[in-house]
Amino acid sequence: MLAGAILDSSGTRILLARRARPVELAGLWELPGGKAEVGETDEEALRRELAEELGIAVGVEFELRDQVVLSDELVLIARWARVIAGEPTAREHQAVRWVDAEELSTLCDEGRLVPADTVWVPELVARLRRA
Numbered sequence: 738m739l740a741g742a743i744l745d746s747s748g749t750r751i752l753l754a755r756r757a758r759p760v761e762l763a764g765l766w767e768l769p770g771g772k773a774e775v776g777e778t779d780e781e782a783l784r785r786e787l788a789e790e791l792g793i794a795v796g797v798e799f800e801l802r803d804q805v806v807l808s809d810e811l812v813l814i815a816r817w818a819r820v821i822a823g824e825p826t827a828r829e830h831q832a833v834r835w836v837d838a839e840e841l842s843t844l845c846d847e848g849r850l851v852p853a854d855t856v857w858v859p860e861l862v863a864r865l866r867r868a
């Protein structure tokens with residue numbers, strides 16, 4: 738599983754998307770992404786998923802520090818990325834929004850992020866504040 742911490746052009750906000758399913762995660766915000774298909778690199782998978790789900794082209798950069806083991810087959814990895822083209826549109830999500838460090842912290846504290854994604858919040862907040 739690849740998730741993208743997608744930075745806006747000012748470098749101060751990242752993109753969150755609100756999940757529509759499954760029921761236990763519906764309404765919670767996540768770093769958007771998806772699963773790699775056979776033969777795809779992580780970077781290719783993330784670029785394809787973000788094009789499909791949000792209609793954006795991204796440049797994929799480094800991996801964030803933490804990985805989350807969701808199950809025997811599913812490990813969640815997040816990569817830092819930047820929008821190259823397109824305006825994010827919720828095609829498979831309920832909504833999308835750009836958040837700065839403050840808003841990301843607040844959503845996390847309020848329990849409004851997908852649980853697995855909370856591991857990245859400290860690193861993301863630090864990176865956004867440094868911008």
Ligand code: CDP
Pocket residue numbers: 738740758759762767768769770771772807813851852853854
């Ligand atoms: O599209 P589908 O619901 O099949 O799957 P997905 O969006 O690729 O996500 C699969 C699972 O990964 C979700 O049910 C979540 O448990 C987890 N996930 C997550 O915890 N955080 C993300 N940013 C993305 C996915």
